[in-house]
Amino acid sequence: MKTLDIGTVSKMTGIAPSTLRYYDDEGLIESVGRHGLRRQFEANVVLQLTLINMGKTAGFSLSQIKKMFNVDGKPEIDREEILAKVEDLGKQIKQLTALRDSLKHVANCPAPSHLECESFQRMVKVAHKQMVSRQSRQKQ
Amino acid sequence: MKTLDIGTVSKMTGIAPSTLRYYDDEGLIESVGRHGLRRQFEANVVLQLTLINMGKTAGFSLSQIKKMFNVDGKPEIDREEILAKVEDLGKQIKQLTALRDSLKHVANCPAPSHLECESFQRMVKVAHKQMVSRQSRQKQ
DNA sequence: GTACGAACTTAAGTCAACTTGAGGTCAAGC
DNA sequence: GCTTGACCTCAAGTTGACTTAAGTTCGTAC
Structure with missing residues (x-):
């Protein structure tokens, strides 16, 4: 080969x-x-x-x-731990989606300051909740 | 206040x-x-x-x-640049989704080595394409 | 058989994003 | 008026993920 x-x-x-x-x-x-x-x-x-x-x-x-993913493709860690990561990734994907939408908003909304714009605040607050729930189970 | x-x-x-x-x-x-x-x-x-x-x-x-997002919520950078980031984020979200699916697979597939498992390879190859196209437009 | 280029090793350097430590300040409660 | 606890500053240290530099070793092409 x-x-x-x-x-x-x-x-x-x-x-x-x-x-x-x-x-x-x-x-x-x-x-x-x-x-x-x-x-x-x-x-x-x-x-x-x-x-x-x-x-x-x-x-x-x-x-x-x-x-x-260790060298031979067999993971060292167990199913449980991997599935936890999978779940975590799902949350992260949601967060990124929120960020993308926030940025899209920032690019388009004519409001002088986004921190005062209601729809922006709503978006960010949703993201905040997700964030906190993610942060609370961080490991090495 | x-x-x-x-x-x-x-x-x-x-x-x-x-x-x-x-x-x-x-x-x-x-x-x-x-x-x-x-x-x-x-x-x-x-x-x-x-x-x-x-x-x-x-x-x-x-x-x-x-x-x-600078302090007052007004971005310093222009629409163009932000929309570029928005697009980039979209790609990143796709990648994360691929990673999540790969991990899900790893947790469930009984194949001895994932690198030899066909469906795994297919997933990763798709991800590879996206990755390369993202890498090619990295900036500071 | 020599020159070249691509790769090697090892140690040190860099950069971002924090954290830690030492010594100092201040407001509020007793 | 004194103590206490929460904060302060400033410099130095730490960690992760690499990169750079200096000097060395091969295989291949000529």
Whole structure:
């Protein structure tokens, strides 16, 4: 099976080689050996990196991501914990939707100050509730 | 009008006083004066902090957030830029949804390795496309 | 067989976003 | 008038996620 140089992976994913080395050191991805002193990666590392980037987008730390999808695709953590994250993500999606709507509002509403605009306040208050309920169950 | 001590704001929002002081120094929020040497805040600071937290959830930096919603609720940046962010957020929401579905899958699929599971791969590939298209228009 | 380029290692540096620590101030209650 | 507790300032420290720099090692092409 054909393996990939770090530069190739970098070009395929847009992630800097230094970052890939860093991820390798941290155990987020795995090289399958060396060609001389060059790390060789399998093609599925691209998939893994996609997952890593999705996790980052979601605001997870690298160590959390590592636990969620470890190298061979088997998660270290249990169903319960993952489902909790799933639920959390649902809330986050709602929040982002609220933010998007708020921004859309800001771009269009002619009110002089949005903090005084009623419909804006309503939106934000809804978001606030969600936020507080999310914050209350934050973990490392 | 009644104003709030930093400790009160902290309790209302769950944000540490040191962070509130930091935000104040950075100009993300504004205190309306002092009582002795204590900062006094108006009630609407809670709304502002909600917006700040929403922005953080969305992965914006504090300086970006500051530009989006500055102290009086009037954004410094123009419609165009905000609408670009709105669009970006839409993509991010899609990505998060993909991540959520992937995680849901991981929790339920009995396959030994998810990286080999077809339906998982399909999901992630879709996410990959979105990711790349988002990455290509990143700015400070 | 030599030159080149792409990758390597290790340590140090950077940046954002906070937090901590030391020492100081003030208002309210007793 | 004294104590107490909540706040203050300012500088330095911390953490996570990388990046940069300096010097080194290979494989491939010529």
